Amino acid sequence: MALPLDPQQVRKVRLVLQMAKKLQRDIGILQRYRADQPPKAFFDFCRIRNHHNEIQGLVFVIRDKMAEISDLLPAGMDTWLMTAKLRAISIFVEISLEFVRNPPLTLTGSLTARDVLDNEMRNFSEARTFFNNMLMEQAVDDKLSDQLDRTLGMIDETIGIIEGLLAKSRNYLEEFV
Numbered sequence: 067m068a069l070p071l072d073p074q075q076v077r078k079v080r081l082v083l084q085m086a087k088k089l090q091r092d093i094g095i096l097q098r099y100r101a102d103q104p105p106k107a108f109f110d111f112c113r114i115r116n117h118h119n120e121i122q123g124l125v126f127v128i129r130d131k132m133a134e135i136s137d138l139l140p141a142g143m144d145t146w147l148m149t150a151k152l153r154a155i156s157i158f159v160e161i162s163l164e165f166v167r168n169p170p171l172t173l174t175g176s177l178t179a180r181d182v183l184d185n186e187m188r189n190f191s192e193a194r195t196f197f198n199n200m201l202m203e204q205a206v207d208d209k210l211s212d213q214l215d216r217t218l219g220m221i222d223e224t225i226g227i228i229e230g231l232l233a234k235s236r237n238y239l240e241e242f243v
Contacts, residue, residue: 078135085128086143089150092121096157104164108172108182111165118158125151149210152200155193156217162190163220166227179235187228194221 096117105111128147132139166173166186173179197218 075135075138078131079138082128082131082135082139085124085131086147089121089124089128089147092117092124093150093154093157096121096154096161100157100161104161104168107170111162114158114161118154121154122151125154152210152213152217155196156213156220159193159217159220159224162186163224163227166224166231169231174231174235180232183228183232183235187225187232190221190225190228194218194225197221 096114099105099114099117105114125147132143132147136143173182197214200214
C-alpha cells in the first residue's frame with residue numbers, strides 16, 4: 067500500500083511535468099528554426115542561440131527538481147531528459163554549422179568580428195568537451211552513440227570554420243602613439 071503524497075510533493079511532481087512539456091515545446095521551436103533557412107544575420111543567430119541557452123537552462127532546472135522527487139516521476143525520466151538535452155544541442159549545432167558555412171559580413175569583416183568569433187569558439191569548444199565526456203561517461207545505445215558521434219563531427223567542423231574565420235578577421239585596433 068502506497069503512502070499518500072503530501073501536497074508539497076504533488077506540487078513538485080506537477081511542476082516537473084509542466085517543465086518537461088515546456089521543454090518539448092521549446093525543442094519543437096528549435097526544430098522549426100532548423101527547418102527554416104539558416105539565419106542570414108548575426109542578430110537572428112543570436113536569437114536562436116538565446117533560445118538554445120534557455121532550453122539548456124530549463125534542462126538544468128528540471129534535473130535539479132527531479133533529484134528531490136525522482137522516485138515519484140515516471141520511469142526513464144532521467145534518460146528522457148538526457149536525450150532531450152542532446153537533441154537540442156544537436157539541432158543547434160546543425161543550425162550553427164549552416165550559419166558559419168556562409169557567414170554574414172558582421173561575422174567576418176566588422177571590427178567586432180574577432181570578439182564574436184572568439185566567443186563562438188569558446189562555446190563550441192565547451193560543447194566539444196561536453197560531448198567527449200558524454201561519450202565516455204554515459205552508457206548510451208547505438209542509435210544515441212551515432213547521434214553523439216555525428217554531432218561531435220559537426221562541432222569539430224564548426225570549430226574548424228570558425229578558426230579559419232578568425233585567421234581572416236581584422237585584428238584589434240591598436241592604440242596610436
